[in-house]
Amino acid sequence: MAQLTLQVNGKTHALDIDPxxxxxxxxxxxxxxxxxxxxxxxxxxxxxTVLIDGAAERSCSMPVSDAVGSKITxxxxxxxxxxxxxxxxxxxEEVPQCGYCQPGQLMTAAGLLNKNxxxxxEEIVAEMxxxxxxxxxxxxxxxxxxxxxxxxxx
Amino acid sequence: MSRVTNLSRRDFLKATAAATGxxxxxxxxxxxxxxxEAGDIIFNPNAWLEITxxxxxxxxxxxxxxxxxxxxAVPMLLADELEVDxxxxxxxxxxxxxxxxxxxxxxxxxxxxxxxxxxxxxxTARVMLVAAAAEQWQVPVAECEAKLGVITHKxxxxxxxxxxxxxxxxxxxxxxDIALKPRSGRTIIGRDMPRKDTPDKVIGKAEFGCDQRIDGxxxxxxxxxxxxxxxxxxxxxxxxxxxxxxxxxxxxxxxxAVVAEHSWAALKGREALSIEWDEGPNAGLSSKKISxxxxxxxxxxxxxxxxxxxxxxxxxxxxxxxxxxxxxxxISHSPxxxxxxxxxxxxxxxxxxxxxxxxxxxxxxxxxxxxVPRENVTIQxxxxxxxxxxxxxxxxxxxxVEIAKKTGLPIQMFMTREDDTRHGMFRPTSRHTLKAALxxxxxxxxxxxxxxxxxxxxxxxxxxxxxxxDEGAVNGAENIPYEIPNLEVTYSMVNTAVPICWLxxxxxxxxxxxxxxxxxEMAQVGGHDPVELRLDLLPKDxxxxxxxxxxxxxxxxxRKLANGRGQGVASHSSFASHVTMMAEVSADKNGWxxxxxxxxxxxxxxxxxxxxxxxxxxxxxxxxxxxxxxxxITIDQGRVQQSNFDDYPMxxxxxxxxxxxxxxxxxxxxxxxxEPGYPPLGPAVLNALCDATGVRIRKLPLAGNLKA
Numbered sequence: 001m002a003q004l005t006l007q008v009n010g011k012t013h014a015l016d017i018d019p020x021x022x023x024x025x026x027x028x029x030x031x032x033x034x035x036x037x038x039x040x041x042x043x044x045x046x047x048x049t050v051l052i053d054g055a056a057e058r059s060c061s062m063p064v065s066d067a068v069g070s071k072i073t074x075x076x077x078x079x080x081x082x083x084x085x086x087x088x089x090x091x092x093e094e095v096p097q098c099g100y101c102q103p104g105q106l107m108t109a110a111g112l113l114n115k116n117x118x119x120x121x122e123e124i125v126a127e128m129x130x131x132x133x134x135x136x137x138x139x140x141x142x143x144x145x146x147x148x149x150x151x152x153x154x
Numbered sequence: 155m156s157r158v159t160n161l162s163r164r165d166f167l168k169a170t171a172a173a174t175g176x177x178x179x180x181x182x183x184x185x186x187x188x189x190x191e192a193g194d195i196i197f198n199p200n201a202w203l204e205i206t207x208x209x210x211x212x213x214x215x216x217x218x219x220x221x222x223x224x225x226x227a228v229p230m231l232l233a234d235e236l237e238v239d240x241x242x243x244x245x246x247x248x249x250x251x252x253x254x255x256x257x258x259x260x261x262x263x264x265x266x267x268x269x270x271x272x273x274x275x276x277x278t279a280r281v282m283l284v285a286a287a288a289e290q291w292q293v294p295v296a297e298c299e300a301k302l303g304v305i306t307h308k309x310x311x312x313x314x315x316x317x318x319x320x321x322x323x324x325x326x327x328x329x330x331d332i333a334l335k336p337r338s339g340r341t342i343i344g345r346d347m348p349r350k351d352t353p354d355k356v357i358g359k360a361e362f363g364c365d366q367r368i369d370g371x372x373x374x375x376x377x378x379x380x381x382x383x384x385x386x387x388x389x390x391x392x393x394x395x396x397x398x399x400x401x402x403x404x405x406x407x408x409x410x411a412v413v414a415e416h417s418w419a420a421l422k423g424r425e426a427l428s429i430e431w432d433e434g435p436n437a438g439l440s441s442k443k444i445s446x447x448x449x450x451x452x453x454x455x456x457x458x459x460x461x462x463x464x465x466x467x468x469x470x471x472x473x474x475x476x477x478x479x480x481x482x483x484x485i486s487h488s489p490x491x492x493x494x495x496x497x498x499x500x501x502x503x504x505x506x507x508x509x510x511x512x513x514x515x516x517x518x519x520x521x522x523x524x525x526v527p528r529e530n531v532t533i534q535x536x537x538x539x540x541x542x543x544x545x546x547x548x549x550x551x552x553x554x555v556e557i558a559k560k561t562g563l564p565i566q567m568f569m570t571r572e573d574d575t576r577h578g579m580f581r582p583t584s585r586h587t588l589k590a591a592l593x594x595x596x597x598x599x600x601x602x603x604x605x606x607x608x609x610x611x612x613x614x615x616x617x618x619x620x621x622x623x624d625e626g627a628v629n630g631a632e633n634i635p636y637e638i639p640n641l642e643v644t645y646s647m648v649n650t651a652v653p654i655c656w657l658x659x660x661x662x663x664x665x666x667x668x669x670x671x672x673x674x675e676m677a678q679v680g681g682h683d684p685v686e687l688r689l690d691l692l693p694k695d696x697x698x699x700x701x702x703x704x705x706x707x708x709x710x711x712x713r714k715l716a717n718g719r720g721q722g723v724a725s726h727s728s729f730a731s732h733v734t735m736m737a738e739v740s741a742d743k744n745g746w747x748x749x750x751x752x753x754x755x756x757x758x759x760x761x762x763x764x765x766x767x768x769x770x771x772x773x774x775x776x777x778x779x780x781x782x783x784x785x786x787i788t789i790d791q792g793r794v795q796q797s798n799f800d801d802y803p804m805x806x807x808x809x810x811x812x813x814x815x816x817x818x819x820x821x822x823x824x825x826x827x828x829e830p831g832y833p834p835l836g837p838a839v840l841n842a843l844c845d846a847t848g849v850r851i852r853k854l855p856l857a858g859n860l861k862a
Contacts, residue, residue, distance in 0.1 A: 001398060018398065018418065018419075018422075021416075021418045022418065025416060025417045025418040028364075028365075028417070029373070029416040029417050029418070030416065032367065033358075034358075034361070034364070034365035034367070035357070035358020035359070036358070037362075037364075037490070037491070037539070038364070038417075038492075038568075039490045039491065039492065039539075039571060040571045040798055040799050041570060041571055041572075041798075042571075042798055042799075042800060044798060044799035044800055045490070045799050047490055074358065075357065075358030076357070076358045076359075078357075078358075079357060083356075083357070087356045087357065090352070090356040091348075091352050091353060091356060094348070094349055094352055094765055094769065095352075095356075096221070096349075096351070096352055096355040096356065097221030097222070097223070097540075097769060097770075097773055098220055098221030098489070098490065098491070098537070098538060098539050098540045098541075099221065099351065099352075099354075099355030099356075099360050099362075099537065099539070100362060100489075100490040100491045100537075100539025100540060101490045101539075102355050102356060103358050106356060125807055125808050126808070128807050129806040129807040129808040130806075131806075131807075132490065132799060132804055132806060133490070133776075133807075134488060134489055134490045134540045134542070134777065134804065135221045135490075135540060135773045135776075135777070136772060136773035136774065136775060136776025136777050136780075136805075136810070137769070137772070137773060138772075138776055138806070138807040138810040139772050139810060139812070139813060140769070140772070141807065142807060
């Protein structure tokens, strides 16, 4: 066990925890942030994606100790006072079906736009192919990201 | 007390019984006085609808929200007849409630079995509300009209909201013989209303099964036998109990459960267990042996499931014949949310929160496991992170309740992805032998289909299906839609220890594929265009034929294609809907396909939520194509060999084709939409691939089987 401090969605949390615990379980079980989803645990599906200092990372494969000192953003922290443009586009395009992978889809898209605000369709497809959706909402994901990429960040 | 018209439940029951088939939605009307659970519900004329004294309109949906949109489309039916602003309607996932009868979500039934009863429920409530307003004003009902939740007296201009008359309406008798709106009067049905679940799903607030958090809850993982149906011989939990956070270790029917304060501790604790398994009788079971049993199934000994004319004689007079064998693997549902369940036993009561399809079955299993009366069990369905049929099984409910009972703690049992894959309940493997006899014009005289597969019903109820006849297993094969004078469909039930259950569109996935691929083989042997031969053999009034004619036109069949590309077609009816798909594909030098475009023409009768329908079709194209490309569960030494998305790869965005959906929107009988898109996708793609490459693929998935 170790004393750790995490910065999540602008708040500081002190934890006494096994430093090897994957970040996804810390977010979900210790901090009550259940928006981040576990699905594979081996970085294959991307459902657990969060932003670490603005970059999309798999929280299922990141020991919590590696996240210390970074700014962690989860789906609960993606919106500011208003919804993130991606969230608005997701609603306009009615992207989700079951919705379980969508936090990971949105955080992956947010990470993409952080590093490349105007990705081409090929770049969108390449990046968003990292995240599995069993319901097959892929076409809508592509459309929603392209919509925001075209419009730029508001 | 005022009487609107004669009261009777007859029409409701009639409509309900006609519409629901196996899953009967029980209505009990006139339940105004018993809405005790929520103090402010003042009007509750049926199980679906509640109006509060604040004027809130709440619609209870007894169908689980698996992503198919039931939580939006079903309330649309009620709201349209009720005449209420859909944006203001609140929706709820209904708990188990005897008024809904046997609650279970499957068979693409949510909307189609709700079509008559739920619209009638809304219309009935509206009539009562309007009658209450008319009575208050002492004016004829005919002079009053309801719109957007407000009742207006046309002559005087007076108005009352639903909330204002709800209490008075609750004292009225429930009327019968309520006329439903004509199609032209609909204001919500047929429109793209915003999905009720979308906003919460994009901000991380939608609560799935694994997101439930109840007081004192602890997390549990279960170590299950690696060999199918193996059992615990002995175990040592000394090291597991030393893992910080682990609270208890208990043996349950399916293995050893580790209970801990957090998920990670439960997983570490499980890793630290030392278990000796009794591998039981299945340690020698393998996919190879199962395939061999399917191949050895004797068609002469197989029960005849359909027989028209005399196929044997027809083959003797055939000018040409065609014959092929198709083989399909076990596949896994693998919804993104692995199986999980939350349960609390308090005295003689048991509460369950679960992403679940079979609510009533879950209730019964929870009661039996907890040892409490069935009426003391509450099942609260949560959002489900996909279902696809896997959550029709209630194994994970039984495990959770058993752990809660043995530990005395509120439990959330969760499966890892590896657990979910290895302990899945798969789509059965199958083998199809098809033969066709053609006349001198290349038209079919006879068609025979011998299929061999494990039977879902037979494995679940061996005694009831001891005669080897499972109508379900031949679904999509025996009801082949083409007019062929001599037909024979036979079925060999080959049951194994590999757990199986219903996967999206069930046996239609295999039977539709075998039928529609072999149809093209037959057309080729006979020298016919596959679309023209289908049109020739489909009855003139068949709705399926209508989808094919429309597809031909939309596609421009046969389309002029770029070099190296192929086009394919498949038509299939299932779950009371009729679908034709056309596909355009190209192939690399190994024959591996890229699917460029799918056209899907659907006739499901009335289209309730057009964008929801499109979404389901786009989704099922991805789901079915994923299975076609790479999905396969194999068994060796009695063990499921796949475990996670690295060895059970599912399709991603980069392989998703463009999808165009066309609907034939009509007032014909309503059909389902979650499943009927699956069966034609595979054969349309395989037929297109054959058109592109000249190679006919008959064994799936494509990965590993291209060199046939």
